[in-house]
Each structure stands twice: as C-alpha cells, then as structure tokens.
Amino acid sequence: MSTLKIGNLAPKFNLLNQREEKVALKDFLGFWVVLYFYPKAMTPGCSVQACGLRDTMKEFKKRKITILGVSPDEPKKLLKFEEKEKLNFDLLSDVDHDLAEKYGVWGLKKFMGREYMGILRTTFIIGPDGKLKHIMDDVKTKTHHDDVLNWIIENS
Numbered sequence: 001m002s003t004l005k006i007g008n009l010a011p012k013f014n015l016l017n018q019r020e021e022k023v024a025l026k027d028f029l030g031f032w033v034v035l036y037f038y039p040k041a042m043t044p045g046c047s048v049q050a051c052g053l054r055d056t057m058k059e060f061k062k063r064k065i066t067i068l069g070v071s072p073d074e075p076k077k078l079l080k081f082e083e084k085e086k087l088n089f090d091l092l093s094d095v096d097h098d099l100a101e102k103y104g105v106w107g108l109k110k111f112m113g114r115e116y117m118g119i120l121r122t123t124f125i126i127g128p129d130g131k132l133k134h135i136m137d138d139v140k141t142k143t144h145h146d147d148v149l150n151w152i153i154e155n156s
Contacts, residue, residue, distance in 0.1 A: 003104045006133065010035070010126045011102040015070070015092040018078035023068070023090055025130070032065040032156070033126040034148050036139075037105045039119045041073045041081035041091070045141045049121075050087055052145035057088050059149055063156075064128075070094050071119060123148060 004011070010033075014024040025033070034053075038046045053060075053067050060067060067089040071078070078091040092099075097119070100106035105122040108115055121141075125134040125148065134151055136144075 013099050017090040018082050020075045028066050030128050034067045036123040037070045049141040049144050056145040
C-alpha cells in the first residue's frame with residue numbers, strides 16, 4: 001500500500017515505453033494523468049484492465065486525460081502486449097521496479113500459497129498541476145476504466 005499522500009507532488013519519472021522512447025511525468029503537466037501499475041503484461045487480469053482503458057480512450061482524450069500503464073516488463077514484451085491487444089496508450093517499463101518502489105506499490109504478494117515480491121495493482125490519478133488527487137488501491141480490473149473516468153468527472 002502506498003505511503004504517498006493526496007496533495008503531494010507525484011514522484012517524477014523518466015522511463016522507456018513499449019517503443020523504447022523516453023516518457024517523463026513532466027511531459028504531461030496541464031493534463032490529468034492516470035498512472036496505473038499492473039503486475040504483468042499479457043496476463044488475464046492485466047489484459048482485461050488494459051482493454052477497458054483502450055475502449056474508453058475517446059472519453060479520456062475528450063477530457064485531456066493521459067493513460068500510462070507501468071509494469072516490470074521489458075519494452076519488447078510491452079510492444080507485444082500493445083500489438084496483441086491493439087492498445088492505444090503508453091506502457092512504461094519499470095524493470096528494476098524503482099518507480100513502483102517510489103510509489104509504494106512494490107510489495108509482498110501471495111498467490112496459490114506462495115509469497116513473492118511484485119507489483120501491487122494500484123492506480124494514481126495525478127492532476128494537471130502534477131499533484132496526487134486520488135489513489136485507488138482496490139482496483140477492479142473489469143470496471144477500472146469506468147471507476148477512473150467517473151472519479152475524474154466527479155472531481156474536476
């Protein structure tokens with residue numbers, strides 16, 4: 001669970017996307033940013049979540065909302081994910097999980113009786129001023145796109 005507080009400046013980043021282009025948070029000042037951390041490209045829950053965002057992109061663009069997905073996958077795998085699911089937003093590669101640690105979403109997970117370190121599925125909504133406006137740490141992959149859009153509409 002993240003220790004970041006609403007109203008704080010969002011931790012900065014400069015990561016490679018699926019096309020190995022650098023993407024920095026400062027590039028999006030003046031826009032809403034949905035920075036969502038997901039465990040692994042091309043897995044069922046992550047695909048459902050990404051496709052929901054893809055299918056809602058027209059609504060996000062209309063409201064000047066940028067979507068950025070972050071996982072510990074290499075850019076090449078992210079490119080395959082983009083192509084397979086026809087995604088229309090940047091996927092950022094956080095291989096060393098530095099950004100996940102900055103945002104407090106790299107932690108102990110349990111799956112089928114086994115414990116390991118990984119991404120805790122979390123979404124950060126960052127305002128046009130670069131400050132954290134909302135943290136969603138109970139993400140429902142099937143409704144994530146609507147949950148994010150509705151929160152921004154109600155709070156902007």
